[in-house]
Amino acid sequence: MVTAVTNLGRSGLYDWLMQRVTAVILLAYFLYVGCVLLGGVDYPAWKELHAQTWMRVFSLLALLSLGAHAWVGLWAIFTDYLTERLMGTTGNVLRLAAQAVCALIMFTYIVWGIQILWGY
Amino acid sequence: MLQVSIYRYNPETDNEPYMQDVQVDTGGKDLMVLDVMELIKSTDTTFAYRRSCREGVCGSDGVNMNGVNGLACITPLSETVKGSKLVLRPLPGLPVVRDLVVDMSMFYAQYEKVQPYLQNNTPPPAIERLQSLEEREKLDGLYECILCACCSTACPSFWWNPDRFIGPSGLLQAYRFLADTRDTATEERLARLDDPFSVFRCHGIMNCVNVCPKGLNPTKAIGHIRNMLLSRAT
Ligand code: SF4
Protein backbone atom coordinates (compact mmCIF):
# COMPACT_ATOMS: atom_id res chain seq x y z
CA MET A 1 0.00 0.00 0.00
CA VAL A 2 1.33 3.38 -1.02
CA THR A 3 0.93 6.03 1.63
CA ALA A 4 0.78 9.76 1.08
CA VAL A 5 0.47 12.37 3.80
CA THR A 6 -0.64 15.34 1.72
CA ASN A 7 -3.72 13.97 0.00
CA LEU A 8 -7.07 15.04 1.34
CA GLY A 9 -8.70 11.91 2.68
CA ARG A 10 -5.85 9.41 3.30
CA SER A 11 -7.54 6.90 1.01
CA GLY A 12 -7.79 6.91 -2.75
CA LEU A 13 -11.44 5.98 -2.60
CA TYR A 14 -12.25 8.90 -0.31
CA ASP A 15 -10.54 11.39 -2.63
CA TRP A 16 -12.22 9.87 -5.65
CA LEU A 17 -15.66 10.07 -4.04
CA MET A 18 -14.99 13.60 -2.82
CA GLN A 19 -14.06 14.63 -6.36
CA ARG A 20 -17.37 13.26 -7.71
CA VAL A 21 -19.62 14.65 -4.98
CA THR A 22 -18.08 18.14 -5.11
CA ALA A 23 -18.35 18.10 -8.91
CA VAL A 24 -22.09 17.44 -8.66
CA ILE A 25 -22.54 20.24 -6.09
CA LEU A 26 -20.60 22.68 -8.27
CA LEU A 27 -22.59 21.71 -11.33
CA ALA A 28 -25.87 22.23 -9.47
CA TYR A 29 -24.71 25.59 -8.13
CA PHE A 30 -23.50 26.97 -11.44
CA LEU A 31 -26.55 25.71 -13.27
CA TYR A 32 -28.78 27.41 -10.73
CA VAL A 33 -26.84 30.69 -10.78
CA GLY A 34 -26.69 30.49 -14.58
CA CYS A 35 -30.46 30.09 -14.79
CA VAL A 36 -31.03 33.02 -12.46
CA LEU A 37 -28.71 35.20 -14.54
CA LEU A 38 -30.28 34.11 -17.82
CA GLY A 39 -33.70 34.86 -16.39
CA GLY A 40 -32.50 38.45 -15.99
CA VAL A 41 -31.85 39.97 -12.56
CA ASP A 42 -31.29 43.50 -11.40
CA TYR A 43 -29.18 44.52 -8.42
CA PRO A 44 -31.94 44.54 -5.76
CA ALA A 45 -33.18 41.08 -6.80
CA TRP A 46 -29.62 39.72 -6.83
CA LYS A 47 -28.95 41.20 -3.37
CA GLU A 48 -32.27 39.84 -2.13
CA LEU A 49 -31.40 36.35 -3.36
CA HIS A 50 -28.02 36.35 -1.64
CA ALA A 51 -29.47 37.70 1.59
CA GLN A 52 -31.42 34.51 2.15
CA THR A 53 -29.84 31.97 4.46
CA TRP A 54 -30.41 28.97 2.18
CA MET A 55 -28.63 30.76 -0.68
CA ARG A 56 -25.73 31.64 1.59
CA VAL A 57 -25.47 28.04 2.71
CA PHE A 58 -25.65 26.89 -0.91
CA SER A 59 -22.92 29.38 -1.89
CA LEU A 60 -20.74 28.33 1.02
CA LEU A 61 -21.23 24.69 0.12
CA ALA A 62 -20.17 25.47 -3.46
CA LEU A 63 -17.16 27.39 -2.22
CA LEU A 64 -16.03 24.56 0.06
CA SER A 65 -16.64 22.10 -2.78
CA LEU A 66 -14.49 24.21 -5.06
CA GLY A 67 -11.69 24.17 -2.49
CA ALA A 68 -11.85 20.39 -1.99
CA HIS A 69 -12.25 19.71 -5.70
CA ALA A 70 -9.29 21.88 -6.57
CA TRP A 71 -7.15 20.35 -3.86
CA VAL A 72 -7.78 16.76 -4.97
CA GLY A 73 -7.26 17.65 -8.63
CA LEU A 74 -4.13 19.73 -8.13
CA TRP A 75 -2.71 17.18 -5.72
CA ALA A 76 -2.97 14.56 -8.49
CA ILE A 77 -1.33 16.89 -11.00
CA PHE A 78 1.53 17.83 -8.67
CA THR A 79 2.23 14.22 -7.76
CA ASP A 80 2.35 13.41 -11.49
CA TYR A 81 4.65 16.14 -12.71
CA LEU A 82 6.55 17.56 -9.73
CA THR A 83 8.23 14.41 -8.50
CA GLU A 84 11.59 13.09 -7.43
CA ARG A 85 11.38 10.62 -10.31
CA LEU A 86 11.20 13.41 -12.89
CA MET A 87 13.52 16.03 -11.41
CA GLY A 88 15.32 14.68 -8.38
CA THR A 89 15.07 16.36 -4.99
CA THR A 90 14.03 19.62 -6.69
CA GLY A 91 10.78 17.85 -7.49
CA ASN A 92 10.01 17.31 -3.81
CA VAL A 93 10.78 20.92 -2.95
CA LEU A 94 8.72 22.27 -5.85
CA ARG A 95 5.82 19.96 -5.05
CA LEU A 96 5.66 20.96 -1.40
CA ALA A 97 5.97 24.63 -2.33
CA ALA A 98 3.20 24.32 -4.92
CA GLN A 99 0.97 22.53 -2.42
CA ALA A 100 1.60 25.18 0.21
CA VAL A 101 0.78 27.99 -2.23
CA CYS A 102 -2.44 26.23 -3.27
CA ALA A 103 -3.47 25.59 0.32
CA LEU A 104 -2.91 29.25 1.15
CA ILE A 105 -4.88 30.48 -1.88
CA MET A 106 -7.81 28.17 -1.14
CA PHE A 107 -7.85 29.04 2.53
CA THR A 108 -7.84 32.75 1.64
CA TYR A 109 -10.66 32.32 -0.85
CA ILE A 110 -12.78 30.43 1.65
CA VAL A 111 -12.34 32.93 4.47
CA TRP A 112 -12.84 35.82 2.07
CA GLY A 113 -15.89 34.11 0.60
CA ILE A 114 -17.48 33.69 4.03
CA GLN A 115 -16.81 37.33 4.71
CA ILE A 116 -18.53 38.34 1.47
CA LEU A 117 -21.49 36.02 1.99
CA TRP A 118 -22.28 37.14 5.52
CA GLY A 119 -20.79 40.60 5.34
CA TYR A 120 -23.34 42.45 3.26
CA MET B 1 10.78 0.19 -50.84
CA LEU B 2 9.71 0.83 -47.29
CA GLN B 3 11.36 3.60 -45.30
CA VAL B 4 12.03 2.37 -41.79
CA SER B 5 13.32 4.59 -39.03
CA ILE B 6 14.56 2.65 -36.00
CA TYR B 7 15.49 3.77 -32.53
CA ARG B 8 19.05 2.60 -31.89
CA TYR B 9 20.93 2.66 -28.64
CA ASN B 10 23.81 0.54 -27.48
CA PRO B 11 24.94 1.75 -24.04
CA GLU B 12 28.41 0.27 -24.61
CA THR B 13 29.18 2.33 -27.71
CA ASP B 14 26.64 5.17 -27.97
CA ASN B 15 26.52 8.27 -25.81
CA GLU B 16 22.87 8.73 -26.59
CA PRO B 17 20.09 7.13 -28.62
CA TYR B 18 19.64 8.04 -32.28
CA MET B 19 17.25 7.21 -35.12
CA GLN B 20 18.64 5.11 -37.96
CA ASP B 21 17.05 5.14 -41.41
CA VAL B 22 16.92 1.89 -43.32
CA GLN B 23 15.38 0.96 -46.67
CA VAL B 24 13.61 -2.39 -46.73
CA ASP B 25 12.46 -4.24 -49.82
CA THR B 26 9.15 -5.82 -48.85
CA GLY B 27 8.66 -7.31 -52.30
CA GLY B 28 5.32 -5.53 -52.45
CA LYS B 29 3.88 -7.80 -49.78
CA ASP B 30 1.88 -6.79 -46.73
CA LEU B 31 4.41 -8.18 -44.25
CA MET B 32 4.06 -8.17 -40.50
CA VAL B 33 6.24 -5.57 -38.77
CA LEU B 34 8.24 -8.40 -37.18
CA ASP B 35 9.08 -9.74 -40.67
CA VAL B 36 10.48 -6.31 -41.54
CA MET B 37 12.56 -6.33 -38.36
CA GLU B 38 13.90 -9.79 -39.21
CA LEU B 39 14.84 -8.54 -42.72
CA ILE B 40 16.76 -5.67 -41.16
CA LYS B 41 18.46 -7.98 -38.70
CA SER B 42 19.56 -10.28 -41.52
CA THR B 43 21.80 -7.48 -42.80
CA ASP B 44 22.60 -5.79 -39.48
CA THR B 45 23.03 -8.34 -36.71
CA THR B 46 23.63 -5.68 -34.06
CA PHE B 47 19.93 -4.66 -34.17
CA ALA B 48 18.36 -5.91 -30.92
CA TYR B 49 14.74 -6.72 -30.07
CA ARG B 50 12.81 -9.46 -28.27
CA ARG B 51 10.64 -12.00 -30.01
CA SER B 52 9.71 -15.61 -29.61
CA CYS B 53 6.46 -17.13 -30.82
CA ARG B 54 5.83 -14.84 -33.84
CA GLU B 55 2.09 -15.39 -33.49
CA GLY B 56 0.83 -13.09 -30.78
CA VAL B 57 1.01 -15.60 -27.95
CA CYS B 58 4.16 -14.96 -25.93
CA GLY B 59 3.98 -11.19 -25.58
CA SER B 60 7.72 -10.65 -26.15
CA ASP B 61 7.70 -8.24 -29.07
CA GLY B 62 5.68 -5.32 -27.78
CA VAL B 63 7.07 -2.23 -29.58
CA ASN B 64 5.95 1.23 -30.51
CA MET B 65 5.07 1.31 -34.22
CA ASN B 66 4.41 4.73 -35.74
CA GLY B 67 3.51 5.97 -32.28
CA VAL B 68 1.20 3.11 -31.31
CA ASN B 69 2.12 0.20 -29.04
CA GLY B 70 1.45 -3.29 -30.30
CA LEU B 71 2.89 -6.72 -31.03
CA ALA B 72 5.14 -6.52 -34.10
CA CYS B 73 4.39 -10.12 -35.08
CA ILE B 74 0.65 -9.63 -35.57
CA THR B 75 0.64 -6.05 -36.87
CA PRO B 76 0.56 -5.97 -40.67
CA LEU B 77 2.26 -3.03 -42.38
CA SER B 78 -1.08 -2.03 -43.89
CA GLU B 79 -2.43 -1.42 -40.40
CA THR B 80 0.34 0.83 -39.12
CA VAL B 81 2.02 2.47 -42.13
CA LYS B 82 0.28 5.54 -43.45
CA GLY B 83 2.30 6.79 -46.42
CA SER B 84 5.56 4.88 -46.79
CA LYS B 85 7.29 5.29 -43.48
CA LEU B 86 7.54 3.01 -40.47
CA VAL B 87 8.97 4.39 -37.22
CA LEU B 88 9.98 1.79 -34.65
CA ARG B 89 10.66 2.76 -31.05
CA PRO B 90 10.87 0.81 -27.79
CA LEU B 91 7.80 0.75 -25.54
CA PRO B 92 7.62 4.22 -23.94
CA GLY B 93 8.28 4.94 -20.29
CA LEU B 94 10.55 2.02 -19.44
CA PRO B 95 14.37 2.19 -19.32
CA VAL B 96 15.98 1.05 -22.58
CA VAL B 97 18.44 -1.82 -22.31
CA ARG B 98 19.41 -1.70 -25.97
CA ASP B 99 17.63 -0.69 -29.23
CA LEU B 100 14.03 -1.96 -28.89
CA VAL B 101 14.69 -3.98 -25.74
CA VAL B 102 13.34 -2.40 -22.56
CA ASP B 103 13.86 -3.23 -18.92
CA MET B 104 10.52 -4.60 -17.73
CA SER B 105 11.41 -4.79 -14.00
CA MET B 106 9.04 -1.99 -12.97
CA PHE B 107 6.22 -3.58 -14.94
CA TYR B 108 6.78 -6.97 -13.32
CA ALA B 109 7.15 -5.43 -9.86
CA GLN B 110 3.60 -4.07 -10.20
CA TYR B 111 2.38 -7.46 -11.40
CA GLU B 112 3.96 -9.10 -8.37
CA LYS B 113 2.25 -6.61 -6.04
CA VAL B 114 -1.24 -7.85 -6.91
CA GLN B 115 -0.27 -11.41 -5.86
CA PRO B 116 -1.43 -12.95 -9.12
CA TYR B 117 -2.19 -16.42 -7.85
CA LEU B 118 -5.21 -18.09 -6.32
CA GLN B 119 -5.37 -17.84 -2.54
CA ASN B 120 -7.60 -20.15 -0.58
CA ASN B 121 -6.68 -21.70 2.74
CA THR B 122 -9.82 -23.78 3.23
CA PRO B 123 -9.15 -27.53 2.98
CA PRO B 124 -9.12 -28.53 -0.70
CA PRO B 125 -11.92 -30.86 -1.82
CA ALA B 126 -11.05 -34.39 -2.99
CA ILE B 127 -10.99 -33.55 -6.70
CA GLU B 128 -10.97 -29.84 -7.46
CA ARG B 129 -12.66 -26.56 -6.54
CA LEU B 130 -15.66 -26.32 -8.82
CA GLN B 131 -17.23 -23.26 -10.40
CA SER B 132 -20.56 -22.85 -12.11
CA LEU B 133 -20.56 -21.82 -15.77
CA GLU B 134 -21.62 -18.30 -14.75
CA GLU B 135 -18.82 -18.02 -12.20
CA ARG B 136 -16.30 -19.16 -14.77
CA GLU B 137 -17.62 -16.69 -17.32
CA LYS B 138 -16.59 -13.81 -15.08
CA LEU B 139 -12.95 -14.62 -15.83
CA ASP B 140 -13.36 -14.20 -19.57
CA GLY B 141 -11.58 -11.11 -20.83
CA LEU B 142 -9.26 -11.24 -17.82
CA TYR B 143 -7.24 -14.44 -17.95
CA GLU B 144 -6.19 -13.97 -21.60
CA CYS B 145 -3.61 -11.28 -20.80
CA ILE B 146 -0.13 -12.19 -22.07
CA LEU B 147 1.73 -9.49 -20.10
CA CYS B 148 3.09 -7.79 -23.20
CA ALA B 149 3.08 -4.39 -21.40
CA CYS B 150 1.63 -2.59 -24.42
CA CYS B 151 -1.15 -1.17 -22.25
CA SER B 152 0.80 -0.03 -19.19
CA THR B 153 3.47 1.66 -21.33
CA ALA B 154 0.74 3.53 -23.23
CA CYS B 155 -0.75 4.88 -20.01
CA PRO B 156 0.35 8.40 -18.96
CA SER B 157 -0.43 7.65 -15.33
CA PHE B 158 1.99 4.72 -15.50
CA TRP B 159 4.67 6.88 -17.14
CA TRP B 160 4.61 9.37 -14.26
CA ASN B 161 4.22 6.89 -11.38
CA PRO B 162 5.41 3.46 -12.52
CA ASP B 163 6.50 2.67 -8.97
CA ARG B 164 3.18 3.54 -7.32
CA PHE B 165 0.40 3.12 -9.88
CA ILE B 166 -0.13 -0.57 -10.62
CA GLY B 167 -1.05 0.15 -14.22
CA PRO B 168 -3.72 -1.36 -16.48
CA SER B 169 -2.05 -4.74 -16.91
CA GLY B 170 -1.49 -5.34 -13.20
CA LEU B 171 -4.99 -4.11 -12.36
CA LEU B 172 -6.56 -6.40 -14.93
CA GLN B 173 -4.82 -9.27 -13.14
CA ALA B 174 -5.83 -7.90 -9.74
CA TYR B 175 -9.44 -8.05 -10.85
CA ARG B 176 -8.96 -11.49 -12.37
CA PHE B 177 -8.40 -12.81 -8.81
CA LEU B 178 -10.94 -10.53 -7.16
CA ALA B 179 -13.55 -11.91 -9.55
CA ASP B 180 -12.56 -15.53 -8.99
CA THR B 181 -15.12 -17.26 -6.73
CA ARG B 182 -12.47 -19.76 -5.61
CA ASP B 183 -10.23 -17.04 -4.18
CA THR B 184 -10.88 -16.16 -0.53
CA ALA B 185 -8.43 -13.28 -0.09
CA THR B 186 -10.77 -10.63 -1.53
CA GLU B 187 -10.74 -8.45 1.58
CA GLU B 188 -6.93 -8.44 1.89
CA ARG B 189 -6.57 -7.77 -1.82
CA LEU B 190 -8.94 -4.79 -1.67
CA ALA B 191 -7.28 -3.39 1.46
CA ARG B 192 -3.97 -3.26 -0.41
CA LEU B 193 -5.51 -1.28 -3.29
CA ASP B 194 -7.29 1.46 -1.36
CA ASP B 195 -4.57 4.13 -1.49
CA PRO B 196 -4.42 7.22 -3.73
CA PHE B 197 -2.03 5.65 -6.25
CA SER B 198 -2.47 1.90 -6.84
CA VAL B 199 -5.89 2.10 -8.51
CA PHE B 200 -7.01 5.70 -8.34
CA ARG B 201 -4.30 7.08 -10.61
CA CYS B 202 -6.38 5.73 -13.47
CA HIS B 203 -8.19 8.67 -15.02
CA GLY B 204 -10.04 6.61 -17.59
CA ILE B 205 -8.12 7.86 -20.64
CA MET B 206 -8.49 4.37 -22.14
CA ASN B 207 -5.16 4.33 -23.98
CA CYS B 208 -4.82 0.82 -22.58
CA VAL B 209 -8.01 -0.42 -24.24
CA ASN B 210 -6.91 1.16 -27.52
CA VAL B 211 -3.66 -0.76 -27.78
CA CYS B 212 -4.30 -4.15 -26.16
CA PRO B 213 -3.42 -6.70 -28.86
CA LYS B 214 -5.67 -9.23 -27.16
CA GLY B 215 -8.67 -6.90 -27.28
CA LEU B 216 -8.97 -6.82 -23.48
CA ASN B 217 -10.48 -3.95 -21.52
CA PRO B 218 -8.41 -2.96 -18.45
CA THR B 219 -10.45 0.23 -17.93
CA LYS B 220 -13.58 -1.85 -17.36
CA ALA B 221 -11.75 -4.09 -14.88
CA ILE B 222 -10.50 -1.00 -13.05
CA GLY B 223 -14.10 0.24 -12.86
CA HIS B 224 -15.12 -3.06 -11.26
CA ILE B 225 -12.32 -2.78 -8.68
CA ARG B 226 -13.43 0.77 -7.87
CA ASN B 227 -17.00 -0.43 -7.37
CA MET B 228 -15.81 -3.22 -5.09
CA LEU B 229 -13.82 -0.70 -3.03
CA LEU B 230 -16.87 1.55 -2.92
CA SER B 231 -19.28 -1.11 -1.70
CA ARG B 232 -16.71 -2.35 0.80
CA ALA B 233 -16.45 1.15 2.30
CA THR B 234 -20.13 2.05 2.38
S1 SF4 C 1 -7.84 4.00 -18.62
FE1 SF4 C 1 -6.61 4.14 -16.76
S2 SF4 C 1 -5.17 2.47 -16.89
FE2 SF4 C 1 -6.03 2.74 -18.95
S3 SF4 C 1 -4.58 4.10 -19.99
FE3 SF4 C 1 -6.12 5.36 -19.03
S4 SF4 C 1 -5.33 5.96 -17.02
FE4 SF4 C 1 -4.16 4.21 -17.79
Ligand code: SF4
Ligand atom coordinates in the same frame (compact mmCIF):
# COMPACT_ATOMS: atom_id res chain seq x y z
S1 SF4 D 1 -3.95 -6.26 -20.97
FE1 SF4 D 1 -3.49 -6.53 -23.14
S2 SF4 D 1 -1.94 -4.94 -23.58
FE2 SF4 D 1 -2.02 -5.20 -21.38
S3 SF4 D 1 -0.40 -6.64 -20.91
FE3 SF4 D 1 -2.32 -7.80 -21.11
S4 SF4 D 1 -2.37 -8.46 -23.24
FE4 SF4 D 1 -0.83 -6.84 -23.11
Ligand code: FES
Ligand atom coordinates in the same frame (compact mmCIF):
# COMPACT_ATOMS: atom_id res chain seq x y z
S1 FES E 1 6.67 -12.81 -30.87
FE1 FES E 1 5.35 -13.69 -29.38
S2 FES E 1 3.77 -12.22 -29.26
FE2 FES E 1 4.95 -11.48 -30.91
